Amino acid sequence: MPHIEIRDISLIYDTPSGSVPGVQGVSFSIEPSEFLCIVGPSGCGKSTLLNIIAGFLTPTGGEIKIGGKIITGHGMDRGVVFQDFAQLFPWRTALGNVAFGLEMKGMGKAEREEIALQQLRLVKLEKFVRSYPHHLSGGMQQRVAIARALAYNPAVLLMDEPFAALDALTRDDMQRLLAEVWRETKKTVIYVTHNVAEAVYLADRVVVMTPHPGTVKIEVPIRLARPRDPLSVEFLDYQKELLRHLGGGAVKA
Amino acid sequence: MHDVVPASAFVPLAPGAPAEGEARWRVFARTAFPFLVVGLAWEITARLGVFPARLFPSLEEVAYALVRLTVAGILPHHAGETLLRLFAGFSIAAVMGVAIGIAMGRSRRAEDIFLPLVSIGAPIPGIAYAPLFLLWFGLGNFATILLVGFASSFAVIINTWTGVKAVKEIWVRSAQSMGADNQRMFRQVILPGALPYILTGLRLGMAQAWRILVVVEMLAGVQWGLGWMIFGARELLNTDVMLAGVAVIGIIGLILEKHVFQRLEDYTVVRWGMMEQ
Numbered sequence: 001m002p003h004i005e006i007r008d009i010s011l012i013y014d015t016p017s018g019s020v021p022g023v024q025g026v027s028f029s030i031e032p033s034e035f036l037c038i039v040g041p042s043g044c045g046k047s048t049l050l051n052i053i054a055g056f057l058t059p060t061g062g063e064i065k066i067g068g069k070i071i072t073g074h075g076m077d078r079g080v081v082f083q084d085f086a087q088l089f090p091w092r093t094a095l096g097n098v099a100f101g102l103e104m105k106g107m108g109k110a111e112r113e114e115i116a117l118q119q120l121r122l123v124k125l126e127k128f129v130r131s132y133p134h135h136l137s138g139g140m141q142q143r144v145a146i147a148r149a150l151a152y153n154p155a156v157l158l159m160d161e162p163f164a165a166l167d168a169l170t171r172d173d174m175q176r177l178l179a180e181v182w183r184e185t186k187k188t189v190i191y192v193t194h195n196v197a198e199a200v201y202l203a204d205r206v207v208v209m210t211p212h213p214g215t216v217k218i219e220v221p222i223r224l225a226r227p228r229d230p231l232s233v234e235f236l237d238y239q240k241e242l243l244r245h246l247g248g249g250a251v252k253a
Numbered sequence: 254m255h256d257v258v259p260a261s262a263f264v265p266l267a268p269g270a271p272a273e274g275e276a277r278w279r280v281f282a283r284t285a286f287p288f289l290v291v292g293l294a295w296e297i298t299a300r301l302g303v304f305p306a307r308l309f310p311s312l313e314e315v316a317y318a319l320v321r322l323t324v325a326g327i328l329p330h331h332a333g334e335t336l337l338r339l340f341a342g343f344s345i346a347a348v349m350g351v352a353i354g355i356a357m358g359r360s361r362r363a364e365d366i367f368l369p370l371v372s373i374g375a376p377i378p379g380i381a382y383a384p385l386f387l388l389w390f391g392l393g394n395f396a397t398i399l400l401v402g403f404a405s406s407f408a409v410i411i412n413t414w415t416g417v418k419a420v421k422e423i424w425v426r427s428a429q430s431m432g433a434d435n436q437r438m439f440r441q442v443i444l445p446g447a448l449p450y451i452l453t454g455l456r457l458g459m460a461q462a463w464r465i466l467v468v469v470e471m472l473a474g475v476q477w478g479l480g481w482m483i484f485g486a487r488e489l490l491n492t493d494v495m496l497a498g499v500a501v502i503g504i505i506g507l508i509l510e511k512h513v514f515q516r517l518e519d520y521t522v523v524r525w526g527m528m529e530q
Contacts, residue, residue, distance in 0.1 A: 076430075080427070090527050
């Protein structure tokens, strides 16, 4: 049975000039422990779709099932990582941020800090446990955000362009780190990006979305052994294929 | 907007916080310099006899009055009573102001009810309510404290409300996705998220409380208090006593700023990087 089933999801916005479909009739499913990337240009509704899956937006049509149950809002079965570095709570240390979800669950201090420390080790930040976010670089803040979303052990990790605001070198490091974290934790991941190379590097399968209205154009399974070599011919062939589906030069890798 | 200061734009009392590694005496000298200049100008004016000595006492006479009244226990008594009223009134403003401000920021209905009232009430000088309060609640401490609390709550309300509105949506979403219920959302996210503005509101509220209190002490028929002392001294042309009272208000204000508000900020929003020092 698929872990997540997205069936005929639509979100129609009412605007003064009439109703505008943000997402229309989107359906696909995700297997347990699968890494799925949603790729598309700005305005194709990929972030909207992720926010619907996260439960922050209510679709105007369709349904989403996780583990066979229809979701009706946000829940602790899903961890969310946003693009904005500001997602961390500035008034909490790295450890305090990561322990937040466990604290909400009512776990005791010693136990939740122990788990938070493990998570920070997983993203290689054990030296910055007591640092406040404003003392951490953008890449480090995003690693804390990933650790925070994993700490309370949700089955699904939802990521909305988490590395888009980082410089290219840091982004490469982060992609490698994320691939490692995913291999170790075996989470089901839905990862939204407009970066085709990133999608080919990370994903088991790529869902390509196109705008006006936001719909799924095609699904492309990435059959490459891991860890992947971004300079290999096969890797570049996948990039070309995705770019072709996206409509040539509409999106740059 | 009236009385709203974005936290980051707040100008610290002493221009230039102590730079890293700067010697303490230099910091002290820099802070003391403007006071020395004003003091010197004052002294020259007093000695030149531009005004009658009775109306423009030298610093020596003011200092003497300060010492004399302090040793006699009169000044501490006045200051003590004023401080009690100040803290009682300000506590009301802080608690009510933060509560109403947060309600306005979180609930559309509370905003609809309070915003028009606050918008009309805030620009009215607090002292304009004084005769009404004194008629309703009688002369004395009760009316004074209520009026101080009422008049200084506006700055706290408006800034708290602004602060709650400025809490980042992404913090709320993150906390929701991690299972925060309403109560924890409030205590762990909304309150710390709005804190830079709340602290600014409290600081402005405290300044407002001072302004109201000193004037009301003259009207309220109380026996003790710095405001009463200053206005009482006018009857006998005791300008040295008046200036001693003014100096004490300034000193207390400086202590509150340095040792309460700045410490609170350093320990919270500055440490968290939500506000520049």
